[in-house]
Amino acid sequence: DQQVKQNSPSLSVQEGRISILNCDYTNSMFDYFLWYKKYPAEGPTFLISISSIKDKNEDGRFTVFLNKSAKHLSLHIVPSQPGDSAVYFCAASHPSNYQLIWGAGTKLIIKP
Amino acid sequence: ETGVTQSPTHLIKTRGQQVTLRCSSQSGHNTVSWYQQALGQGPQFIFQYYREEENGRGNFPPRFSGLQFPNYSSELNVNALELDDSALYLCASPDGSTGELFFGEGSRLTVL
Numbered sequence: 493d494q495q496v497k498q499n500s501p502s503l504s505v506q507e508g509r510i511s512i513l514n515c516d517y518t519n520s521m522f523d524y525f526l527w528y529k530k531y532p533a534e535g536p537t538f539l540i541s542i543s544s545i546k547d548k549n550e551d552g553r554f555t556v557f558l559n560k561s562a563k564h565l566s567l568h569i570v571p572s573q574p575g576d577s578a579v580y581f582c583a584a585s586h587p588s589n590y591q592l593i594w595g596a597g598t599k600l601i602i603k604p
Numbered sequence: 605e606t607g608v609t610q611s612p613t614h615l616i617k618t619r620g621q622q623v624t625l626r627c628s629s630q631s632g633h634n635t636v637s638w639y640q641q642a643l644g645q646g647p648q649f650i651f652q653y654y655r656e657e658e659n660g661r662g663n664f665p666p667r668f669s670g671l672q673f674p675n676y677s678s679e680l681n682v683n684a685l686e687l688d689d690s691a692l693y694l695c696a697s698p699d700g701s702t703g704e705l706f707f708g709e710g711s712r713l714t715v716l
Contacts, residue, residue: 496646526705535608535694535707536647581646591637591662592705594646 495519496584498595506603511569513598515582518563522584526592527556527567530579539580540567569600577602607633610695610708618716621685625711627695628677633706636678638670639694641710647694653678682713690715 497516505511515525523544528536542549542556542565549556555568569576582595607630617623627636635654639647649662653672667683676697682689692710699706 498646501644533709535610535696535709537707538704583646591649591652591660592647594639594648596644596646 494596495522496582496593496595498580498582498598500598501596502599502601504601504603505572507574508571511567511572511576511600511602513567513569513580513582513600515565515567515595516563517565517584517593519584519586519593520560520563521586522593523587524585525556525558525565526583526585527554528581528583530581530597536581572600572602574602574604576600608695608697608706608708610693610711612711613709614712614714616714616716617685619685619687621715622681622683623685623713625680625682625693625695625713626677627679627708628675629695629697629706633676633697633699635698636672636676637696637705638678638680639696640664641692641694642688643691650680650693685715687715689713 495518526541527539529539530536540551540554542558558565579597579599581597583592611626637652638650641647650664652660656672669681671679692712694710695708696705
């Protein structure tokens with residue numbers, strides 16, 4: 493039972509345009525959401541997070557939006573750059589335990 | 605540089621064998637968690653250690669065990685290896701002040 497879902501295995505975007513990566517979750521008790529970026533042969537690196545008490549968090553080119561009623565979050569990257577090409581994972585945490593629940597990832601390809 | 609290093613980076617074992625994976629983190633990271641990432645999936649939480657004791661476990665059988673040492677280095681041991689244990693194993697530690705989770709580059713295990 494996947495509690496965190498990233499339904500797009502891959503996404504291709506033109507350099508300079510906006511990249512939008514989506515993530516859906518099923519557990520309404522999740523209180524914290526994170527996006528990680530992973531390059532081949534490297535571990536995931538933290539990108540941006542959002543608490544369930546907010547609906548938007550922005551950090552430079554990266555913005556995460558949270559829609560609690562729809563149990564949906566999205567990561568916007570604008571403008572997209574070639575170095576953004578990577579696999580992006582959405583993860584969620586529950587206040588009562590220690591583990592992160594991860595989506596399967598979306599491979600983002602930025603075309604020059 | 606995440607301050608978390610893992611060894612070995614790659615290894616090949618045969619079914620039924622045992623494997624030990626290692627993780628070291630810079631001082632101050634007294635919590636370490638281990639994840640298994642199968643091909644095409646997000647990381648799955650195996651367990652977490654805090655001050656040398658396991659304090660959280662995901663849905664993995666007892667043949668997955670771990671240790672954390674006083675210097676905060678950690679081991680993941682897997683007994684009676686199965687083909688489905690082939691995966692990237694990630695170790696992670698949180699930054700003591702920000703809580704941001706830092707991952708090692710992972711150990712890629714292939715079971716033949």
